[in-house]
Amino acid sequence: MDNSPSNSASASPERPLVSVLLIAYKQESMVADAVRGILAQTYSPLEIIISDDASPDGTFAAIEAAVRDYRGPHRVVTRHNAANEGISAHLSRLAAMAQGELLFVAAGDDISAPNRCERVVDYWLEHGRRHDLIATDLVAMDQDGQLHERMEPTDLDSYRSFDDWLAQRPWLVGAAHTWSRRLFERFGPMMAGSASEDQIMTFRAIVSGGASSLREPLVRYRRGGLSSKRHHRTTAELIARFRQGNGFALVETEQIQRDAEIAGLGERMRAALAPKVAREQFIQSMFNARGVGERLALLGGAREVKLGLRIRLFLYTTCPGVYAPSLWLKRLKR
Known part of the structure; x- marks a missing residue:
């Protein structure tokens, strides 16, 4: 589904078009919260692409229900894959579809603060559009939606060269990342079969236009998601x-x-x-x-x-x- 409201604001140098890439997989019970967080973004012009990676449950139906009555200013596209692609290939597909100058990554079990896009765009413009990846802090959230400690990933401003990356890989949470379009276009789609899209894109940024950390908790990160540690029974x-x-x-x-x-x-x-x-x-x-x-x-x-x-x-x-x-x-x- 493509919802393109006529009252969507026009892009300008001061207000560039940006895109949110919200990916979901087997998150039927929580994806609506993630969608509502993105629909509530205060920044405009904003393109929102919400995509289900061939979930075997009702995730895509929950996505459609969450956007059905939306009448706001943002352009909203919903879609689903015919076959499961995995995180890296899925995000690469959406990045190729997106039209924004900045590409916000969002996960179907997390919730973005309403001002997430606005704050990141302001930060990017204040720094002369120099950075190719911007990471924000997060707040841990349990399965019931209760908030806990603040999460502060590695400060990416300390990574200025390939040598810095070689010395110590940063600790990252990709669900709070934003990429520049030029970064994706320079290196191209990520290969299918990788679950480390955050490390891949951060490496690309460090050896390209640079990565930076905006130390504000703009994403509620749900514990126990797809990337959490598993306990094995057998x-x-x-x-x-x-x-x-x-x-x-x-x-x-x-x-x-x-x-x-x-x-x-x-x-x-x-x-x-x-x-x-x-x-x-x-x-x-x-x-x-x-x-x-x-x-x-x-x-x-x-x-x-x-x-x-x-x-x-x-x-x-x-x-x-x-x-x-x-x-x-x-x-x-x-």
Whole structure:
């Protein structure tokens, strides 16, 4: 659905058109709150794209119901994917559709403050449109909507170069990020299969126009969302999660390397990523090995990977039942 009200304000150098990219997946019970937070934005002109990533529940129906009676000034587009794409590919699709100069990321289980867009646009303009990514603080929110502590991710203003990024990866919460359109256009869509879109886009910004932190809590961040830590009940769940994380890491390292090539940092990045690439490729090879013999050969041959990890992976892939008692003890402690 595309709702394009005739009273939408016109863009100007002082009031650029900006876009909100609100993505949702299996958030039927809470997405309406996220939508209402975006519809209530005080900034205009504003384009809002709300997209469901092929949820198997009623998430998209809840989105449509939340916007059905909206008659405000913002342009609102609702859509859903035919098949699940994952966070990075989903956001890349919406970024390619969006028309705004700034692209606000929003999640279907969080709530943006009404002045989020206004404050970020003002900050961006005050700094001469220099920054390619702006991150705000957040407020933790539980599943019942009760607010808790303030969340202050890493100060991105301290990251001025590739060397800063190499020294320490920042702690980030992508649901409070805003990208410049030029950043997305310079590096292009993110690869499908990565769950680290916040790290990818922040790296792009650091080696491009710069990243900055606006130290105001403009997003209510719901605990226990899709990116939260999972508690495993069985060894099968543990191993499935481990393999999923390995797949995410392989895509992320390939994406970061591609982006480094575009930024003229290919050789330095290749050297920096070599230990992580070796680790993740070893994990993948262990899970793909045909039989104990191949796993033993990998265990003894991958000397660039720490011995403890090699032994752990051998156990995961050969006799995972040895981890069942530890999972049972963890359940008792919870």
